[in-house]
Amino acid sequence: MHRATQPSRQLYRPFSITSRRASRKVGSMAPRRFAPLDPAKRKEGDERPVLKGVVFDVDGTLCLPQNYMFAEMRAALGITKETDILDHIYSLAPAEQDEAQMKIRAIERTAMASQRPQAGLVQLMDYLDSRAIKKGICTRNFDAPVDHLLTTFLPKHIFHPVVTREFRPPKPDPAGILHIAKTWMHEDGGESLIMVGDSADDMVAGRRAGAATVLLESDANRHLKEHECTDMAVGQLDELIEVLEEGFKGKDFGEET
Structure with missing residues (x-):
């Protein structure tokens, strides 16, 4: 546990969140965009929203997959x-x-005990902290492996809230991501967030919550690059740094009807 550096972990009792975004149409969307996090790259009149937070899956995303x-x-x-x-x-x-x-x-x-960090893990988290971007976790794991990973590989980084298996319903339901957004007092649900994961559940939950989605690509999940809920794919986590500095743009799904 991160008692010295992280807010006390909340244990979530089973419940459901209902929202217009919970049944959000997963396809037929215009490209998701965020303004550059580098202030020098922002132009006057840029109407793109500013990214407010990133939600991460754990197994296969923050650490190497243990399928x-x-x-x-x-x-x-x-x-x-x-x-x-x-x-x-x-x-x-x-x-x-x-x-x-x-x-x-x-x-x-x-x-x-055999968890290993993903390439670029610390670099991305250092960058997000430098830009004051909030970090949360939404996983189907229970709390012990999550605590172990954070304590071992990211002892100086704060993730809050951390939504684990105790929270119901789990992904692909968007409730966990919407709960994180609500905790961060975001009135637009997940629309100012990015969900980063490695599975179809991550992509679907992110899209249903209104968030942009980033697939951490591997040999096992490469087919999900073409999934209707995947906005972007990266080969390793720190590739997101340049993307966010320059301005996020997901793939074109066509205008929403």
Whole structure:
């Protein structure tokens, strides 16, 4: 835990957020844009919005992917690859849910010892701090692996809020991202934010929240570059620095109808 440098971690009780953005149309949107964060590159009369915050996924985004965990979790729960792990757990009776959660947490605790940071991780976080851009986390992990990653690789950086598995509904529902935006007192939902992740759930949740979306590309997810909810793809995290300095522009989906 980051007790010395980070606000006390909130544990979120299960609940739902309803919003006009929760059912936001995922396709047919004009390119998402933000003004350059470098003040010297802003021009008078530039009507592009200013980026206010970035929300990050964890596994596969802040740290290298540990996808082997999902096969281990499904084996422990006795479910197939086609079944969403959290959907399955939440469909169980309360006592069975507790047992299932214990099984997958044990797998995550073992895996967190081998966490490795993504390339460009610290450089991007240093840059966002230098531009006073808020940082939050929205993940389907539980809190221990998240704490381990932040304590080990980003001990000087503040992420708040940190939305973990205790918050329901999870991604791809936009509720977690909308909660972060509300905590930051953003009246436009996620429209002044960027969601950075490595999965379809991240892209869909970001788009439904109204945020711009950035895919951290890998061999396993390269097909998601063409996903209707992906605004931009980068090969490593610090590639975002130049993008944000010069002004963010996502791909063209066509005008919204």
